[in-house]
Amino acid sequence: MDGQANDKALQKFADLMVKKLTEVDADWHKPWFTTTGYGLPQNIDGRVYNGINSFMLFLLQEERSFQTPVYMTFPQAKKQGLHINKGASAFPVLFWNFMIKDDKGNKISMDDYKALTKEEQKEYTVIPYTKPYHVFNVDQTNFAEVYPEQWKALKDKFSCPKLKDEQGMFSSPELDHMIKHGTWLCPIISSFSDKAFFRPSEDKIYLPLKGQFYTGEGFYSTLLHEMAHSTGIDTRLGREMKNMFGDPKYAKEELIAEFTAAVSCRSLGIVSGVREENAQYLKNWLGAIKKEPKFLYSVLVDVGKASTMILNEVCKYELLKKEEQEKQQEECKHIENKKVDDSKDFSETRNDEKLSPAFNIALAAALAGSFKELVNLKEQGYKLSAKELDALKDADPKIYIAAQNIFNIKLDDPTPSLQFSESKNKNEITFSNNSKENISSILMMIFNTWKQHIYYLNFEENRYLAELRDALLPELMSGKIDVSNI
Numbered sequence: 001m002d003g004q005a006n007d008k009a010l011q012k013f014a015d016l017m018v019k020k021l022t023e024v025d026a027d028w029h030k031p032w033f034t035t036t037g038y039g040l041p042q043n044i045d046g047r048v049y050n051g052i053n054s055f056m057l058f059l060l061q062e063e064r065s066f067q068t069p070v071y072m073t074f075p076q077a078k079k080q081g082l083h084i085n086k087g088a089s090a091f092p093v094l095f096w097n098f099m100i101k102d103d104k105g106n107k108i109s110m111d112d113y114k115a116l117t118k119e120e121q122k123e124y125t126v127i128p129y130t131k132p133y134h135v136f137n138v139d140q141t142n143f144a145e146v147y148p149e150q151w152k153a154l155k156d157k158f159s160c161p162k163l164k165d166e167q168g169m170f171s172s173p174e175l176d177h178m179i180k181h182g183t184w185l186c187p188i189i190s191s192f193s194d195k196a197f198f199r200p201s202e203d204k205i206y207l208p209l210k211g212q213f214y215t216g217e218g219f220y221s222t223l224l225h226e227m228a229h230s231t232g233i234d235t236r237l238g239r240e241m242k243n244m245f246g247d248p249k250y251a252k253e254e255l256i257a258e259f260t261a262a263v264s265c266r267s268l269g270i271v272s273g274v275r276e277e278n279a280q281y282l283k284n285w286l287g288a289i290k291k292e293p294k295f296l297y298s299v300l301v302d303v304g305k306a307s308t309m310i311l312n313e314v315c316k317y318e319l320l321k322k323e324e325q326e327k328q329q330e331e332c333k334h335i336e337n338k339k340v341d342d343s344k345d346f347s348e349t350r351n352d353e354k355l356s357p358a359f360n361i362a363l364a365a366a367l368a369g370s371f372k373e374l375v376n377l378k379e380q381g382y383k384l385s386a387k388e389l390d391a392l393k394d395a396d397p398k399i400y401i402a403a404q405n406i407f408n409i410k411l412d413d414p415t416p417s418l419q420f421s422e423s424k425n426k427n428e429i430t431f432s433n434n435s436k437e438n439i440s441s442i443l444m445m446i447f448n449t450w451k452q453h454i455y456y457l458n459f460e461e462n463r464y465l466a467e468l469r470d471a472l473l474p475e476l477m478s479g480k481i482d483v484s485n486i
Contacts, residue, residue, distance in 0.1 A: 008132075012092055014293035016059050021286045039158045040267050040311070041069040044076055044138070052300040053093040054307070055259060058266050060091050061137070068158045071135040082141045090134035099127040170216030172268055174314045175223060184313060186230050188223070196222045198229040200241050205230055217270050221261055224270075224310065228260035229253070231306040239302060255285050255299055260306040267311055359388050366392075366399045371406065378406050 041057035042048045049057060049071075061069055071093075077084060101107045102124050113124060138144075144151040178184050190207045198205050205226045213219040232239035232253065239256070240249055265271070289296045355363075359382075362373035384392075384407055393400040403409070475481040 008092070011293055014289050014296050016056060016063065017289055017296055018286060019063070020059055021289070039069055041071060043135070044070060044072040044080065049093060050304050050308070052297070052304045054267075055263050055300055055303055057091070057093070058263065064137070064139075066137040066139045068138060068154050070138045070154060070158075072138065072141070073133055073135055077136065077141055080143070080146075082143055082146060084136055085140050085142070088136055088140035090136055092132040092134055094130045094132055097129055097131050099129060100124050101127075169210065169213075170220070170270070172216075172220050172270065174268060174317045175220055177317045178313065179223075183316065184227060184230075185236065185309075188227075196226055198226045200233050203230070203233065217265075220268075220270050221265050224264045225257050225261040227310055228257040228264075228306050231260075231309050232256070232302075236309070237302070237305050251285070252299065256302045256306065259299065259303040260310065263303060263307040264310050264314075267307075268314070355388055355391060358382065359384075359391075363391065363395060363399075366402070367395060371399075371402055374403055374406050383407075384409070 040048045041054050041061070048054075057069060057071065060066070072080070072082075074084065074090070098110055099107065100110065100113045108124065113121065113126070116124075138151075138154070179188050179190060182188070184205075186203045186205060188205045188207060190209055192212070193206065193208045194212075196205075196207050205223075207219075207223055207226065210216065210219045213222070229241075231237050232241050239253060241253065358377060362377055365371070365373040384403065389400070389403070389409070392403045472481065
């Protein structure tokens with residue numbers, strides 16, 4: 001990475017990081033990020049920034065208290081019809097690009113290079129380099145005034161609900177799913193213990209139970225820290241993992257894990273702080289970054305790779321959840337469409353019996369669950385014919401009974417299917433029936449009414465008892481009511 005512009009960008013990165021590490025060094029209990037909300041930094045079009053830029057933009061958002069992690073370049077702001085607020089300063093982000101040229105210095109584009117055969121590509125040299133772009137947060141523009149609805153949508157998008165599990169601790173559904181179903185790149189063994197660590201020789205993460213932590217946030221940040229370590233083995237990102245405690249390279253790996261966990265936590269709406277065992281490295285990290293800003297760059301390159309690997313696995317859960325929701329919506333839609341189709345088919349089969357169009361509409365609505373059209377027919381003075389009554393009966397006995405009630409039609413059967421009579425005990429009513437078809441529907445209506453009434457009476461009794469308790473308890477506690485002699 002060469003060039004004066006890149007050096008200036010790196011220096012800004014270093015200055016921002018030194019400021020944060022100085023704050024944390026003064027109080028290592030201080031979280032890396034405290035800004036509310038979650039989600040990765042992204043541009044106004046929704047494109048997410050890479051790991052290096054993500055971490056620095058998180059720090060920038062924290063320092064300047066931006067409400068959302070959404071940024072834009074000056075040309076992007078201009079394209080949106082926005083202006084930059086007076087006195088606002090931009091911040092650099094680094095994008096990778098490639099210079100491709102042959103031995104003679106002739107340059108070609110990446111698209112042209114990809115179109116070449118493998119033999120032709122050998123004649124060219126690909127030189128990667130970074131180019132800085134300067135971005136502004138949407139808070140630094142008049143976005144909220146110009147697009148108030150979009151601004152509200154952005155704030156809602158990046159707001160983070162405080163989820164609680166059954167123990168009342170902070171809960172992360174994404175990470176809980178990963179632990180429960182074993183979807184991480186290596187096994188996560190959570191058991192009663194006093195240490196959390198990743199063992200490269202076994203490729204396993206060992207973690208205490210969630211209930212052993214003071215907070216849910218502490219549990220998840222520790223998990224993400226060890227997950228960050230697990231990305232570094234040879235079969236994955238290939239970082240040097242065999243260094244001893246206290247070694248400078250060990251300290252660098254711990255810094256990578258710290259920053260990766262901080263980025264991942266921030267993306268998932270989890271507040272995380274420095275691990276106690278890593279607090280001793282703060283001054284070393286601070287000194288290394290002050291001395292050589294490129295050290296920070298090398299760390300952030302690894303942080304970007306590790307955090308991307310973690311968040312890609314988390315995204316799988318989000319995609320799975322989205323697919324399940326879409327499947328449920330499709331099933332509901334299918335059921336509703338089937339109801340409509342069934343009602344249409346039934347109405348069509350009755351057309352040859354010269355049923356009126358108004359009746360067919362009312363029947364279709366009743367099959368779909370609405371009796372409004374039947375009520376409208378009644379109010380208009382409509383008289384149901386024998387064929388129409390038969391049609392209602394054939395469609396659904398419940399609809400038939402409902403139509404009888406709506407149109408005040410008495411049963412034609414000289415022997416009513418359902419008879420009521422009082423027993424010798426005045427508190428009893430006897431039901432007798434001749435039709436299984438009708439008795440089931442009527443009795444279900446009576447039973448449901450009775451059940452709801454019992455629920456209501458129980459609820460009222462509980463309410464009265466609660467009011468009595470609340471009224472008596474203060475009197476009992478104050479000694480105004482003495483029950484010692486009762």
